[in-house]
Structures are given as structure tokens and as C-alpha cells.
Amino acid sequence: MSESAPAALPATLLSLQQALQQLCAAQPQVDVLPLQQLWALLQQQVSELQRQLHDQRAIFDALPDPVCLLDEQGTVLDLNQAGTLAYQRSRQGVVGRPIHLLNPDLPPDHLQPVWDELNRGHSYQVEVTNMRSDGSRFPVEVHSAAVRLSQQRCIVAVARQLTGRWQAESHYRLLMESIDKGVLLFDRQLRICSANPAAHRILGLENLPRQPAGDHDHHWMTIDEHGRQLSREQWPVCQAFRDGRIIPSTVIGLHQPHSDRLVWLSVTNVPIFDQGQDRPQYVYALFSDITDLKRDATLFERAQSLAHIGGWEWDRSTSRLYLTREAQHILGRQPPPEDMQALLDCLLPASQQLLRDALEHPQQPGFEIELQGLGADGRCFWIRMIGETVAGQRQAHRLVGTLQDVTERHRAEEMLRLQARTDPLTGVLNRDGLLEELARRLHQGQRCAALYIDLDHFKLINDVLGHSAGDQLLCLAATRMMTAIGNRGLLGRLGGDEFLVICATENGHELPEQLARALVASFTPAFAFGPQRFTVTASIGIACSPGHGDTAAQLVQNADVAMYDCKKTSRNGWCLFNQGMAQRQQDRLQIESRLRQALEQQAFGLVYQPKVDLRDGRIIGAEALMRWEHEQLGQLRPDLFIEHAENTGDIVRIGNWVLEQACLQIRQWRDQGLGLLPVAVNVSYRQFAGNELLAQVQSALNRHQLPGHALELEFTERVLIEDVPATTACLNALRRLGVRLSIDDFGQGYSALNYLRRLPIHGLKISPLFIAGIPENRSDMAVCDAIVGIARSLELAVVAEGIETAAQRDCLLQLGVSHGQGFLFAAGLSADRLGARLRQQCSTPGPDRE
The missing domain is CATH 3.30.70.270 (Reverse transcriptase/Diguanylate cyclase domain)
Structure with missing residues (x-):
């Protein structure tokens, strides 16, 4: 047997080794081999115990929730690794300390209810707030169980963090406290589990605590919208529990006998199911106070009882129908119906069938139904029709009764139904309410x-x-x-x-x-x-x-x-x-869906419409007009896709491409010896908004070695109101480059006269909208004359756009307009065709009105 035990052996094992050594020394005749075998066996058992303890520790520390081991007095005996992370404390800093270190809000006798439950063989569960080492707190749900360790009763407490659930519950409580609709939560025993502040206010329960309430059924008597008392089984909340479906927009009254208070509600009941259950566990009742509306509807109905009521009589054998004067007035048909079929023709299809059933199977002592019809003016009306049988000698062959106009009452009831479907901003119907009403009318055959x-x-x-x-x-x-x-x-x-x-x-x-x-x-x-x-x-x-x-x-x-x-x-x-609009819409959707790809696929191209001197027809410039060669729709004008491009922002990329192509073409014409023809390019307000237009223009001019006056930028009046300081700065910089600046379609868009005197523009273009009416339309003549006068006063050039007739050209010359463009001179031409026109003009001095 070894003289000394390994240092790793526990103290008890060392003591045992020493005892065995003393035994061997006192009795040399004792056989040492069995003692050595005993010693080896003890060492093996100790190693196994140490391994088990290590495994148990690993399992203890692997648990995802904080686990704390307490003695009977609440002193911490152990804490797993999840606990050290959650509380931000070391195990050594917690073991031996009271549990109040982790939960300072516990009362002195907090362990008494725990042991009371544990002694009954139950576990103990409670929601409390724990504290980290930095003083911050977090909610937990603690599950406690009793264990016996080393003859000592202990408590194992598992703390599950509730931060996410508490946040969700906090958001839910905030929502419930904020909305103006009452919300009640019922359990299967029809007890009120919770009520939001609006429910307390509407039901007049402000003095009750805002917490899960008990059974308060005895406070109220429930009635339907006609004043009939409802049994508990007829309550909408019971229907929701019974049917397991939403019971929408039910009008009920709650009468408080001790105060004689009556509250009318529009209630929607929504069943709530636990996972895997086919029966509702709870039902939410969401309701609005419609007492005032119901009172108005009731008063109106009582007033109707004072109105004149028409009478009718129908002979079944001859189908002859007699109507009193008041009944004829209610139906509003001329000539009035003289047989039952003519009366049926006044009604909508569903009401026709309802009346047929009542006439064919009259119930004793009679029938009372409400029918919907259309007056001669196309307006919808409702009538209450009451009838009873007058028996003859052999069989019932005559029916008599009354007609009453109940249209206004139906409208009032309709207003009650529509209350929950109104737009909160304007007070009119919202989208869902309006579409539902339209669908209802169409379904009724209207x-x-x-x-x-x-x-x-x-x-x-x-x-x-x-x-x-x-x-x-x-x-x-x-x-x-x-x-x-x-x-x-x-x-x-x-x-x-x-x-x-x-x-x-x-x-x-x-x-x-x-x-x-x-x-x-x-x-x-x-x-x-x-x-x-x-x-x-x-x-x-x-x-x-x-x-x-x-x-x-x-x-x-x-x-x-x-x-x-x-x-x-x-x-x-x-x-x-009309169907043509639908086709255009289809084409427009097709255009918009392909617009972004068109630039990458080089589907865009430019044509150039000449600007001419109206006095001699000579070409003095051109406007670059974009065209899109669409695969299915052919060549498309910009007005079919520019607005969509502006809305999506794609117009900036497209505009930069047009600018580059126009400058490239100016350079090519110049290289061909055709001179420096100024070309106008349309610029969107979105290009100004990006603060990149100036750089794009400078880059294009420099790249193609062009002077600024080779380029003209045309923009609409909208540019002038988007961001005036930034726009003015950009326009001033462009003007310093020599670029000409003109307002396109002047007078057609926003009124921006205030900016004309301050902005560095060179000219105005009169919209084709006004050119089309001259010289016949005096208003258009006056507008054109006014624009020319404004331009002359501000020393701005004027270009007329959309000239199609010689009369328009001559009229413009008389007004003092010398430059223009339009189909009278040329439509948009390809670069080659315009180049050919320029060559012809260069070789043929004098007027050119081709």
C-alpha cells in the first residue's frame, strides 16, 4: 500500500488511508493485499462520485433559465451559470447570501407561502421582479419545488424571464386604454375578465376597479333593438361561444333597472381559441355607444306612426287591386297599380318573392312584411305591408291591409350600420364601408x-x-x-x-x-x-x-x-x-412595367422637330423629342410614360440620357459642316430636385466640346415652385455657362408670374393648347396676346409651339411672334432627315418653307 495518498483525494479518503496504514503497522502479520484491494475499490468509487458530480454540475449549468438552490431560511446554496449571466454576479458572490440580494422586494415572510404549498406536495409559482448587480430590474416567473439534500430541506427555484411577454402586454394595455371603443373579455362562464377604460365610461362603471371583474350580470337587463328582453342564451356573446364565429355589428340595449339608464350599443363579438382547441376559451366584445343614434331612430319611428297610412284590397279571384289615395302617393307610380302584378313590378326581385310567399300562404291572423321598391323617379323606397284574409262563404278570396312608407326609418337604421365604417378624417364612409354598400345594392338587383x-x-x-x-x-x-x-x-x-x-x-x-x-x-x-x-x-x-x-x-x-x-x-x-379606356389602361400598365428595362435595352430614340423663323421658314434650331420603340405597342410618345417615370424617379436617368444624345448629335452635325444648330432638351422638375443637373450639363458639353449656347433647356412652370432658392441658383449657373433657358407650355400649368421677373430665363413657349384655337377663338387670342405682352415687357423671347396652319402662323406674326414649330413646318424628324434639311437650307439661301 502506498505511503502517501494523492493530493487530489478528499480528506475523508486520506483519513481512511492513514487508518489502514496504522492498522498494518500495529499488526505486521495482517495480509496487506486485501487492504490494498479495498483501497483501490474506494478510490474507484470516489472517482465515479466525482464524475457524477461533474456531470450534474454540467447539467445544472447547461439549463437555459436561472436556477437557484436555497436552504430553508432562504440562503443561496448554489446558482447555475444562466443565473450568473442573468444577475451579472459570480457564483461566489451569491452563495451564502440571502435571496433578497437577487429579489430585494420580497417581504420578510416570503418563504411562508412557499413552504405552505410545498408541504402540500405542490409546486409554487409566482411572478416577481429580480435585480441585476447594476440595479436594473427584469420580470421573471419563478417556479419553486422542494428537494432534500444531505438530510436538509431545500428549495429549487427556476426563474423564467418575462421581458418579451411584459412588453407585449404593456403594448396591449396601452392600446386598450387608448381606443374609444369599449372592450370586454368574457370567459366561458360569461364572467367579465377585463374591461378597458372606454368600456367603464360607456357602461357608467367608472367607480369599479380596472382589473378582472367578477360576475356583474345582475346590473343589467339586455334587450334587442326592438326592446324585447334577451335571455342569456340569446346574447351575442353566447352565440359567439356557441357557434365559434364572429358575431358582427349587433345592436343591443343595456337597461340598468336601479337607475333606469338605457345604453344602446353596436357590438361585435370575436371568439378566441386556445391552440388546438375547437371551442372558444374567451370572447372579446368590442362595442360603440350608439345611444344618441338609436334615440334619434326611435323618435323618428314614433313620428312615422302619426303619418297617413294607405290602404289596399286585393281580390284573389280576379287579381283586382284597389289602392287608397295615400297608398298611391306612397308608391309614386302613375298610373297606379291596378292588379297585384303591377304592384310586384314596383318592387325589387327579393321583395317580389317575399310578397308572393305572403300572398300564397297567408298566416292567421295575417302577415306583416317590409318590402323594397323603386319609385318612378328611380329612388329606392321601403314600405311596411300589413295584410289579413277576409273569409268568404267557401274560402278566403280577399285580402285587405295597409301600406306605410318606412323609407326614412330604414335610412336611420342604415346609418347605425354604417357608423363603424366611416372615414375618421372626413366623416364620410371609408373604403370598406362604401364597397360593402355598393356590393349590397348590386346583390339586391339595383x-x-x-x-x-x-x-x-x-x-x-x-x-x-x-x-x-x-x-x-x-x-x-x-x-x-x-x-x-x-x-x-x-x-x-x-x-x-x-x-x-x-x-x-x-x-x-x-x-x-x-x-x-x-x-x-x-x-x-x-x-x-x-x-x-x-x-x-x-x-x-x-x-x-x-x-x-x-x-x-x-x-x-x-x-x-x-x-x-x-x-x-x-x-x-x-x-x-368605355372599353377603349380599359385598353388604354392595359397598355399603360404594360408600358409602366417595361419602362425601367427600356433604357438598358436601348429602346429609346430621339427625333428632332425644327424651330423655324416664321417670317421666312428657315430652320433656326430644333427640339429633341424622345420616342420609345415598344415591342407590342410600336412607337410611343413621351406623354404616355413620362409621368410614370417622374413618379418613380426614372426620369433622372432618362433625362441624362437625352441630354447626352442631344449633345452628341449637335457635335455630329457640326462635324458634318452643318454649323452649330441649337437643340432644346426638355428637363423634368425631378432633375432639378437632385442637384445634379448642372454637373450633367457641364459634363455633356465638355465631353462633346460644345459651347453653352448650343444647348437650350425647356422646363415647365412646376420647376419654379418646387424649391425656388435651389432652382434659382442652378438656373443662374446654367446661364453663366451660356445655356439658354425657356419655360415650356407657359400659362398651362401653375401660375408662376411672380418668379418670371427674378429668374434668369431667356424665353417662353406658348402652349399648343392656346395655339390650336387661334385665330378663331377670341379667348385663345387674348391669352396669346397677353403672353407676348408679358415676354416683351420682360425682354424674353417667345416661341409658339403646335403651329399646324398658315392662318395660325400669320396670326402669330401679327401678334409679334417670329419663331415657332409645328406640323406646318415638320413633325419630329430623324437626325439624318433633319441633317438633309439643313444641307438643303445651307445650299439654298432665302425662304425655306418646305
């Missing part, structure tokens, strides 16, 4: 029209005055439009600056076009924002069922297509949908 409305220049208000002014404009516009349509249609907001009106179309397109005319007129006068006034107009597209669509989606889509066509052609007006 012929409807959709008027799609888009506000022109709305973005200008937002950009110049901010979104608050934009919201104010939307509210003002909605108010004007509602006044314009009155009760002839229903207005809703689709989103942004887009609205929709739905109306009846029983008399063709007459009513929709009347409404469109009234809507356009409602945008006059201009809208005032403080000292500023802004003119905003509307573009409207009209689609009518059934010819333009049988569903709400088709009708709205085609009205949108017609609106887009109106905005493209004229604005401030309306267009009725």
Missing part, C-alpha cells in the same frame, strides 16, 4: 353607378402647406361634395385624395352625370388657407352597372380607369367609361 373622384393638384397643397393643410382640404372638399350630391348618392373616401360616389342609374346615365356636374362645380370658388387661396379641381370617372361591371370591384376599377382618362385629357371634368 342598378348603380360609381363616380371615382380624384382631386387635381392636391399634392401641391401637401408639399407647400404641409399635411395638416392637406387634411383640412380633404375635409372641406368632402363637405362641399356632400352638399352637392344631397340625398341623391352616397359619398365615401377611398384613401388619400380619392373619393367615390355611388348612386342609382335607373334612368341611364342622367343622374350620374348630373352628380358629376354638381361635384365639379362644388370645387368653385378656390379654397382659402389663411391669406393664400388655392384652386383645386376634380377629375371624375363614371362606370354604370350592368354594362360597365356586375360586381363592386369591377365597377370601381372601371370608374378608376375613366377617372385616369379624364385626368389625362382635360381634368376638372368627368368621363364615362
Whole structure:
């Protein structure tokens, strides 16, 4: 046996070794071999114990949640590695310390309820807040269990962090406390588990604690919208539990007997399922207070009872129908119906079937039904029809009854249903509510029209005055439009600056076009924002069922297509949908989807329209016009794709390409001995906004060794209002390069006269819109004369664009315009054809009016 034990042996094992050595020394005759074998066996057992302890420690430290071992007094005996990370403390710094080090909020007797549960054989669970070494706190859910270690009772506590769940619950509580709709959570026993502040306010429960409540059913009596008491099984929340589906927009009344308080609610009940369960665990009740609306509807219904009621009599054997004068007035048909089929013809299909069933199977003592019909003017009405059988000698052959107009009551009820579907900004219907209403009318067989409305220049208000002014404009516009349509249609907001009106179309397109005319007129006068006034107009597209669509989606889509066509052609007006518009829309979508690829595929090209001296027809310059060779649609003009390119920002790349190609062509003409022909290039406002236009122009001119006056930049008046200081600086720099600057389509866009005297421009181009009307149209003549006068006063050059007749040219010369372009002289020419014209001009001095 060895004289000394390894240092790694535990103290107990060393003591045992020494005892064995003393035994051998005292009794030399003792056989040492068995003792050595015993010693080796003990060492083997100790090694196994050490390995098990090591494995247990590894498992203990591998647990992902903090685990703490406590004695009966709450002193920490051990802490795993996850605990040291969570609490930011070492194991040595925690072991031997009270648990209050990790949870300072625990009361002195905190272990008593824990041991009470553990002694019953249960585990103990609690949510508390733990503290890290830096003093920061975090929520945990602690699960505790009792164990016995070394004859000592201990507690194993596992802490699971709840930070994510608490944050989610915090966000949920914030939402519940912020919304203005009441929210109650019911369990399967119909107990109220939680209620948000709005629910307390609406139900008058402000004095109750805002925490899971008990059973408060005895406070209320529940009634339906007709005042009949509902049993508990009839409650909408019970239906949601029973059917496992959403019970939407149910009107109920809650009557408080002790205070005689009655609250009317519009309630939607939403069942909540636990994972894997087919029965709801809870039901959320979301409700709005509609007491005032219900009171109005009730008062109106009572007032209707004082109105005149018409009478009717029908002889089943002859089908003869007799109507009193008041009944004839209610139906509004001339001549009035004289048999039952004529009365049925006044009704919508669903109501026709309802009346047929009532007449064929009259219930004793009679029937009472409500029917929907259309008056002679195309307006929808509702009637309550009550009838009873008058028995003859053999069989019931006559029915008599009353007719009452209940249209207004239905409208009031409709308002209740529509309350939850309104646009919060303008107070009109929102998109979902409007489309649902349109779909309902179409489903009932009504012929409807959709008027799609888009506000022109709305973005200008937002950009110049901010979104608050934009919201104010939307509210003002909605108010004007509602006044314009009155009760002839229903207005809703689709989103942004887009609205929709739905109306009846029983008399063709007459009513929709009347409404469109009234809507356009409602945008006059201009809208005032403080000292500023802004003119905003509307573009409207009209689609009518059934010819333009049988569903709400088709009708709205085609009205949108017609609106887009109106905005493209004229604005401030309306267009009725046709299939040609749909094809153009299809083409436009195809164009927009391929636009970005067109530049890489070199699908763009330039043509050049000559600018001429109107006095002798000589070419004095040209305008570069872009064309796109589309695979399916052929050659496309810029007006078909430029707006989309501006909206996406692709116009900057396209504009840079046009600038480069134009400078390259000027250089080539010059190298061919054709002189330095100035070429005008159209520049988008988006190119000015990027602060790169000056560098692009300088680069193109330098690359092709051209002077600045070889290039002219044409831009619309919109450039002048986007960012005036930056635009002015850029224009001044371009002018210093020698580049000519002109405003294109002057007078057609925004009014920017204030900027003309301050901006470094060289000329104005009169829009073809005004040239087309001269010399016959006096208004166009006056506009052209005014533009020429402005240019002359500011010493600006004038170019007329779109000259197509000799009369227009002569008229412009009389006004003092000497330069122009148009089909009278040439359309857009290829570079080679224009080069040939220049060669001919160089070799043929004098007038050239080819």
C-alpha cells in the first residue's frame, strides 16, 4: 500500500488511508493485499462520485433559465451559470447570501407561502421582479419545488424571464386604454375578465376597479333593438361561444333597472381559441355607444306612426287591386297599380318573392312584411305591408291591409350600420364601408353607378402647406361634395385624395352625370388657407352597372380607369367609361412595367422637330423629342410614360440620357459642316430636385466640346415652385455657362408670374393648347396676346409651339411672334432627315418653307 495518498483525494479518503496504514503497522502479520484491494475499490468509487458530480454540475449549468438552490431560511446554496449571466454576479458572490440580494422586494415572510404549498406536495409559482448587480430590474416567473439534500430541506427555484411577454402586454394595455371603443373579455362562464377604460365610461362603471371583474350580470337587463328582453342564451356573446364565429355589428340595449339608464350599443363579438382547441376559451366584445343614434331612430319611428297610412284590397279571384289615395302617393307610380302584378313590378326581385310567399300562404291572423321598391323617379323606397284574409262563404278570396312608407326609418337604421365604417378624417364612409354598400345594392338587383373622384393638384397643397393643410382640404372638399350630391348618392373616401360616389342609374346615365356636374362645380370658388387661396379641381370617372361591371370591384376599377382618362385629357371634368379606356389602361400598365428595362435595352430614340423663323421658314434650331420603340405597342410618345417615370424617379436617368444624345448629335452635325444648330432638351422638375443637373450639363458639353449656347433647356412652370432658392441658383449657373433657358407650355400649368421677373430665363413657349384655337377663338387670342405682352415687357423671347396652319402662323406674326414649330413646318424628324434639311437650307439661301 502506498505511503502517501494523492493530493487530489478528499480528506475523508486520506483519513481512511492513514487508518489502514496504522492498522498494518500495529499488526505486521495482517495480509496487506486485501487492504490494498479495498483501497483501490474506494478510490474507484470516489472517482465515479466525482464524475457524477461533474456531470450534474454540467447539467445544472447547461439549463437555459436561472436556477437557484436555497436552504430553508432562504440562503443561496448554489446558482447555475444562466443565473450568473442573468444577475451579472459570480457564483461566489451569491452563495451564502440571502435571496433578497437577487429579489430585494420580497417581504420578510416570503418563504411562508412557499413552504405552505410545498408541504402540500405542490409546486409554487409566482411572478416577481429580480435585480441585476447594476440595479436594473427584469420580470421573471419563478417556479419553486422542494428537494432534500444531505438530510436538509431545500428549495429549487427556476426563474423564467418575462421581458418579451411584459412588453407585449404593456403594448396591449396601452392600446386598450387608448381606443374609444369599449372592450370586454368574457370567459366561458360569461364572467367579465377585463374591461378597458372606454368600456367603464360607456357602461357608467367608472367607480369599479380596472382589473378582472367578477360576475356583474345582475346590473343589467339586455334587450334587442326592438326592446324585447334577451335571455342569456340569446346574447351575442353566447352565440359567439356557441357557434365559434364572429358575431358582427349587433345592436343591443343595456337597461340598468336601479337607475333606469338605457345604453344602446353596436357590438361585435370575436371568439378566441386556445391552440388546438375547437371551442372558444374567451370572447372579446368590442362595442360603440350608439345611444344618441338609436334615440334619434326611435323618435323618428314614433313620428312615422302619426303619418297617413294607405290602404289596399286585393281580390284573389280576379287579381283586382284597389289602392287608397295615400297608398298611391306612397308608391309614386302613375298610373297606379291596378292588379297585384303591377304592384310586384314596383318592387325589387327579393321583395317580389317575399310578397308572393305572403300572398300564397297567408298566416292567421295575417302577415306583416317590409318590402323594397323603386319609385318612378328611380329612388329606392321601403314600405311596411300589413295584410289579413277576409273569409268568404267557401274560402278566403280577399285580402285587405295597409301600406306605410318606412323609407326614412330604414335610412336611420342604415346609418347605425354604417357608423363603424366611416372615414375618421372626413366623416364620410371609408373604403370598406362604401364597397360593402355598393356590393349590397348590386346583390339586391339595383342598378348603380360609381363616380371615382380624384382631386387635381392636391399634392401641391401637401408639399407647400404641409399635411395638416392637406387634411383640412380633404375635409372641406368632402363637405362641399356632400352638399352637392344631397340625398341623391352616397359619398365615401377611398384613401388619400380619392373619393367615390355611388348612386342609382335607373334612368341611364342622367343622374350620374348630373352628380358629376354638381361635384365639379362644388370645387368653385378656390379654397382659402389663411391669406393664400388655392384652386383645386376634380377629375371624375363614371362606370354604370350592368354594362360597365356586375360586381363592386369591377365597377370601381372601371370608374378608376375613366377617372385616369379624364385626368389625362382635360381634368376638372368627368368621363364615362368605355372599353377603349380599359385598353388604354392595359397598355399603360404594360408600358409602366417595361419602362425601367427600356433604357438598358436601348429602346429609346430621339427625333428632332425644327424651330423655324416664321417670317421666312428657315430652320433656326430644333427640339429633341424622345420616342420609345415598344415591342407590342410600336412607337410611343413621351406623354404616355413620362409621368410614370417622374413618379418613380426614372426620369433622372432618362433625362441624362437625352441630354447626352442631344449633345452628341449637335457635335455630329457640326462635324458634318452643318454649323452649330441649337437643340432644346426638355428637363423634368425631378432633375432639378437632385442637384445634379448642372454637373450633367457641364459634363455633356465638355465631353462633346460644345459651347453653352448650343444647348437650350425647356422646363415647365412646376420647376419654379418646387424649391425656388435651389432652382434659382442652378438656373443662374446654367446661364453663366451660356445655356439658354425657356419655360415650356407657359400659362398651362401653375401660375408662376411672380418668379418670371427674378429668374434668369431667356424665353417662353406658348402652349399648343392656346395655339390650336387661334385665330378663331377670341379667348385663345387674348391669352396669346397677353403672353407676348408679358415676354416683351420682360425682354424674353417667345416661341409658339403646335403651329399646324398658315392662318395660325400669320396670326402669330401679327401678334409679334417670329419663331415657332409645328406640323406646318415638320413633325419630329430623324437626325439624318433633319441633317438633309439643313444641307438643303445651307445650299439654298432665302425662304425655306418646305
